Amino acid sequence: MVTPQTQQTSPSPLDIIVIGAGLSGLSTAISCALAGHNVVILEAAKELAEIGAGLQITPNASKIFQQFGVYDELEATAAEPSFLQVRRFCDGKILSRTDDFNGDMRRKYGAPFWDLHRVDVQRALADRARQLGAELRLGARIADVDFDGPLVKLENGEKITADLVVGADGLWSKCRERFLAMKGQSDSPLPTGDLAYRIVLKLDEVDDPVLREWISKPSCQFWIGPGAHVVAYSLRDGYMFNIVLLVPDNLPANVARQPGSLDEMRQLFSSWDPVLNRFLDQVKTAVDKWKLMHRPELDSWVSEKSNFVFVGDACHPMLPYLAQGANSSIEDGAVLGNVLAALDAKSQLPQALSLYEQLRKKRSEAIVRETFAQRKDFHMVNGMEQQARDELMLSQLGTQITTRFPSRWQCPEVQPWLYGYDAQKETEAALREAPLGRARQARSVDECRR
Numbered sequence: 001m002v003t004p005q006t007q008q009t010s011p012s013p014l015d016i017i018v019i020g021a022g023l024s025g026l027s028t029a030i031s032c033a034l035a036g037h038n039v040v041i042l043e044a045a046k047e048l049a050e051i052g053a054g055l056q057i058t059p060n061a062s063k064i065f066q067q068f069g070v071y072d073e074l075e076a077t078a079a080e081p082s083f084l085q086v087r088r089f090c091d092g093k094i095l096s097r098t099d100d101f102n103g104d105m106r107r108k109y110g111a112p113f114w115d116l117h118r119v120d121v122q123r124a125l126a127d128r129a130r131q132l133g134a135e136l137r138l139g140a141r142i143a144d145v146d147f148d149g150p151l152v153k154l155e156n157g158e159k160i161t162a163d164l165v166v167g168a169d170g171l172w173s174k175c176r177e178r179f180l181a182m183k184g185q186s187d188s189p190l191p192t193g194d195l196a197y198r199i200v201l202k203l204d205e206v207d208d209p210v211l212r213e214w215i216s217k218p219s220c221q222f223w224i225g226p227g228a229h230v231v232a233y234s235l236r237d238g239y240m241f242n243i244v245l246l247v248p249d250n251l252p253a254n255v256a257r258q259p260g261s262l263d264e265m266r267q268l269f270s271s272w273d274p275v276l277n278r279f280l281d282q283v284k285t286a287v288d289k290w291k292l293m294h295r296p297e298l299d300s301w302v303s304e305k306s307n308f309v310f311v312g313d314a315c316h317p318m319l320p321y322l323a324q325g326a327n328s329s330i331e332d333g334a335v336l337g338n339v340l341a342a343l344d345a346k347s348q349l350p351q352a353l354s355l356y357e358q359l360r361k362k363r364s365e366a367i368v369r370e371t372f373a374q375r376k377d378f379h380m381v382n383g384m385e386q387q388a389r390d391e392l393m394l395s396q397l398g399t400q401i402t403t404r405f406p407s408r409w410q411c412p413e414v415q416p417w418l419y420g421y422d423a424q425k426e427t428e429a430a431l432r433e434a435p436l437g438r439a440r441q442a443r444s445v446d447e448c449r450r
Contacts (some may be wrong), residue, residue, distance in 0.1 A: 008341040009036035014163040014349070016340075017042060017152055019142055019175055024312025024329035025168030026125035030068045031337020033132035040160070041129065042140040042152065044169075048126055053200040054235055054242030055118040056220075056323035059109035060421040061330040066111070067424055068334075070124045078114035079218035079234040086393065086407050089225025092273035095393040096401075098410050101220065109419050115218065115233045117240070121326075142169070145178045150307040163346060165308045166336070171293055173314035179303070189293035191253070192319060194375070196290045197245040197265055201282050203238065211278060215241040222407070223276055226381040228268070230276060243279060244320065245269065246375075251291050260289040292319055297365050301357050306350035309357075311336060316364040319371040321378065322408060324418065328364050331423050335359050338427035339436075348436040359430055367418070370408065377406040 014037045018025045021043035029039045057065075057078075065071040085097040098104065105113040130136055144153040150165045167175030171189055180186050203215050214221075218234035232243040247268055251258055265287060266280055294317050301310040312329035319325075339352045339359075380386040389406050396405065405411035408418070 008338075009034075010341050010343040011036075012343050012345050012348075013037050014340065014343070014346065015161075016040070016164045016166060017150075017160060017162040018166045018168055019145075019152065020168035020170060020312075020314070021045070021048060021122075021126065021136060021138075022168060022170055022312065022329070023121065023125065023326050024170075024314075024332055025166070026122065026129055027064070027068070027330045027333025028166050028168055028311050028336055029129040029134045029136075029333075030125060030132060031334050032340055033129060033134045033337075034068070035337045035341035037337075037340060039129070039134040040162070041134055041136045042142065042154070042160075043136065043138050044141040046139045048122055048138070049119070053118060053198055054233060054244070055116045055121055055326055056233065057114040057116055057121070058323060058327050059105055059111035059113060059419040060423075061327040062114055063109070063111035064330050064334045064423055068125070068128060070128050073124050074114070074116060074121065075112075077120045077236055078112070078116050079237055080112055080114055081218045081220040081233060084220040084222075084409060086222040086224060087273060088390065089223050089228075089230075089272050092223070092275055094397070095224075095390055096397060096405075096407055096410060105419070108416070113419075115220070115235055115242070117235050118326075120236075142174045145175055145308070147179070147182055147303045147305065147308055150303075150305075163307065164349065167308065167310045167314045168312050168333075170313045171295070171317045173310075175308075175310070176295075176298075176314050179308070179310075187296055189256075189295055189317070191249055192292045192294055193249050194246055194292045194319070195249040195251055196292060196320065197243075197247070197260055197287050198290065199243040199245070199280075199283055199287055200235070201241040201243070201279070203240065206241075206282055208278060208282070210275070211282065214275075214279075215239075220409075222378070222409075223273055224378040224380075225272065226386075227379050229378040230269075230272075232276075232279070241279070246292075246321070249291055251289060256291045256293065258289050260287045262287065293317065294319065294368070297368075301361060302353045306353050309336065309353050316361075316368055318368050319375060321371045321374040322367065322418065324367050324371070328367055331421065332360055332364070334423035335427050338424055339431070342431050342436050344437050351436045355430055355434065355436070359426060363421070370414065374408050 016032050016037050016039045018029050018041045021041050029041050033039050080102045083099045084101045086095045141155040143155045152160045216238040221232045223230040228247045230245050301315050311332040336356050339356045404413050408414040
């Protein structure tokens with residue numbers, strides 16, 4: 001059993017409203033509740049049935065689950081990939097492979113790489129938030145946010161005030177819309193040019209013995225090809241298999257999600273690895289097509305009065321190509337709660353939110369840019385650049401990778417930067433360097449001298 005890490009508790013509790021009960025909102029709620037603050041989570045959905053399936057939790061987030069006290073519960077439902085490999089799209093030729101991937105992650109970063117069902121993670125976080133005293137209100141749809149109060153107005157007319165409002169309402173954020181309107185600005189989610197098919201297969205519904213072995217023995221598999229790639233991995237300790245197909249976007253401009261055709265999906269991959277096609281032949285039910293979107297960087301995540309702050313996809317939505325959307329959202333929630341745990345007085349809130357933004361904004365936006373770079377390297381069309389990429393990958397096959405690598409999942413430069421991040425240590429180090437009370441103490445000394 002993993003014992004939850006201790007967290008400082010603020011002697012000056014805040015009343016905090018978290019808008020959104022996705023992974024960023026629930027992580028924020030848990031971290032702030034652990035810090036001794038009073039938390040209300042407002043979620044528009046009438047039940048927690050988050051859409052989606054597979055979720056790759058990398059060590060930078062799984063170590064946060066120890067702090068949150070949900071590690072043991074999630075470990076019981078996790079699939080831990082024993083190897084990771086990248087294949088050429090047409091014939092399945094292995095371009096790169098990392099054996100003992102699970103052991104490698106634990107040795108390097110002190111925490112596991114898990115493949116989990118998104119619903120399992122959301123439910124565990126929601127239960128933990130409630131256990132810590134956070135109030136979760138479902139069916140609470142936001143009509144407006146008043147950044148002077150701050151005050152949140154619900155569609156039923158109810159008004160709720162707080163010391164701090166946290167915008168955790170995702171890509172299509174109402175909070176972001178109101179935040180920018182306050183400044184006379186606006187933006188909308190932008191298409192990336194890609195869409196995703198998401199598939200989940202169950203072990204007991206697959207008869208093919210080769211495919212059953214793939215599912216029951218967890219690994220992380222990639223196929224990379226011209227303008228597209230595929231990632232596949234096991235869930236729930238090898239009883240389910242998650243496949244995500246990333247392809248050029250052909251949805252209408254104003255459509256974010258639409259039922260997909262199995263025939264169209266199979267045709268797109270008809271020339272790809274026969275093993276992948278055997279998996280696709282197992283798909284019997286309809287699949288949805290999801291347009292992949294991003295948004296411009298915000299100038300600031302914090303309101304002028306320091307009574308509102310963003311976390312997660314509302315401020316830094318990410319392409320799924322590094323699996324960091326969920327992980328960085330969990331980081332956001334952990335860091336915000338860790339900073340707010342250090343509050344001695346409500347007057348320090350501006351300093352606290354400024355420190356949170358300093359710790360999170362640069363890193364998150366750098367990850368966003370890195371996801372686009374990963375897409376470029378995985379989606380190369382056949383030609384000289386693609387051949388050079390493949391030759392580089394093959395040159396490192398069977399050896400320890402020693403150079404900047406096209407697969408950032410294995411790259412000795414990018415992987416430590418992503419997976420080695422420790423939200424608690426980062427916050428503690430920043431607070432040692434710049435304690436929240438320092439500015440207030442300096443002002444008091446100046447006043448005494450005068």
